[in-house]
Amino acid sequence: MPAQxxxxxHEDALxxxxxxxxxxxxxxxxxxxxxxxxxxxxxxxxxxxxxPGHKGPVIIWKENNQNEWLQAxxxxxxxxxxxxxxxxxxxxxxxxxxxxSDGNISVFTARDDGGWxxxxxxxxxxxxxxxxxxxxxxxxxxxxxxxxxxxxQKLASGGCDNTVKVWKLYNGTWKMDCSHSLQMHTDWxxxxxxxxxxxxPKSTIASASQDGxxxxxxxxxxxxxxxxxxxxxxxxVWSLSxxxxxxxxSIADANNSVTLWKEAVDGGEWQEVSTLET
Numbered sequence: 502m503p504a505q506x507x508x509x510x511h512e513d514a515l516x517x518x519x520x521x522x523x524x525x526x527x528x529x530x531x532x533x534x535x536x537x538x539x540x541x542x543x544x545x546x547x548x549x550x551x552x553p554g555h556k557g558p559v560i561i562w563k564e565n566n567q568n569e570w571l572q573a574x575x576x577x578x579x580x581x582x583x584x585x586x587x588x589x590x591x592x593x594x595x596x597x598x599x600x601x602s603d604g605n606i607s608v609f610t611a612r613d614d615g616g617w618x619x620x621x622x623x624x625x626x627x628x629x630x631x632x633x634x635x636x637x638x639x640x641x642x643x644x645x646x647x648x649x650x651x652x653x654q655k656l657a658s659g660g661c662d663n664t665v666k667v668w669k670l671y672n673g674t675w676k677m678d679c680s681h682s683l684q685m686h687t688d689w690x691x692x693x694x695x696x697x698x699x700x701x702p703k704s705t706i707a708s709a710s711q712d713g714x715x716x717x718x719x720x721x722x723x724x725x726x727x728x729x730x731x732x733x734x735x736x737x738v739w740s741l742s743x744x745x746x747x748x749x750x751s752i753a754d755a756n757n758s759v760t761l762w763k764e765a766v767d768g769g770e771w772q773e774v775s776t777l778e779t
Contacts, residue, residue: 504777507546509537530555538568559583559599559609574617578607585632592638592652600630600658606668608656608675622668622675626660631691633658634706637698657706659690665708665718667726685728688712692740697747707731707750709738715752717764717771731762731771749774 509515513532520527526549527539536552549568554560563573581602589596595611606622636655654670655678664682668675688711696705706718706726715731715738731750740753750762750771759777764770 505541505544505546507539507541509539510548511535511537536562538570557582559586559597561597576607576609576617576619578619578621579603579605581629584630587633587635589635589654590638590652593635593654598633598635598656600625600633600660602629602661604629604660606630606633606656606658606675620670620673620675622658625658625666625668626662626664629661631659631661631689632693634693634695636695636704639698655695657693657695659693659708661689663688663690663710663712665690665693665706665716667706679724679726683708683716683718683726683728685716685730686710686712686714691738694741694743694750696743696750697745699746701747705747707741707743709741709752711737713737713754715741732773751777 507527509529511529511531511533515529515531517530518527525541527541529537529539534553534555536555537548538550540547540549550570552562552570559576560572561574562570565571579599579601583599583601585600587598589598597609599607604624604627606625608620610618612618634657636653636657638652640653656668658666658668663686664684666682667678669678686708690708690710692709694707696707698704702722704720708716708718713734713736715734716728717731718726718728720726734754737755738752739755742751743749748763751759752762753759760773761775761777762771763774765772
């Protein structure tokens with residue numbers, strides 16, 4: 502399928518995009534402090550809505566009527582820029598994690614009465630949090646919907662301290678899930694992405710860094726995380742995204758390229774399977 506160029510109409514740098522479940526609408530976030538909702542039909546696109554006011558707070562928007570968006574809630578908990586947000590797996594309910602340059606991670610959970618509870622990880626990365634990613638809610642080695650165990654509540658985070666950290670909710674308090682941070686990068690970690698787990702007996706996290714390296718971290722039943730460099734791209738790597746089944750990893754780097762990678766069947770080397778023209 503050929504690449505489709507979409508003119509967003511933003512007046513400043515574009516930082517993030519997200520496609521809806523059906524692939525028909527695209528949300529874009531920009532330094533011009535707006536989010537735009539763009540409808541996609543075949544090879545054509547059109548702007549459906551502009552959501553303004555993003556100058557610091559985290560805003561949850563809700564579509565009231567078609568293409569009519571209202572602010573459902575505004576969070577002003579962070580003292581500096583919020584660099585990453587991630588919704589939890591649906592098994593955990595309506596729950597949002599936010600990572601900020603103030604070094605903290607906030608986790609907001611909706612209550613039945615319409616309010617929100619706030620849980621914070623203070624000094625998660627003291628000089629700044631760049632990214633957060635939720636673990637699958639299904640435990641290692643179990644299939645989705647098996648109902649045999651309680652949902653897993655874990656987060657991965659990356660920061661300006663060059664590290665990746667894994668967090669778990671213990672009795673209402675977020676604590677590191679291993680005795681130490683994961684250290685293989687030599688510069689800021691720009692993105693972390695926890696892979697879907699369809700019954701596999703291991704957990705997998707990918708991390709991307711200013712140092713040009715992408716590291717694949719795996720943790721088996723023994724509970725120890727081990728890192729392996731997928732590739733040194735020799736240029737900063739900005740963003741990572743797993744396919745829904747967790748067998749493909751897309752990587753975006755500062756050379757304006759997006760590549761797709763797949764692990765060999767024997768669990769050995771990672772292989773580049775495609776380059777997407779941008």
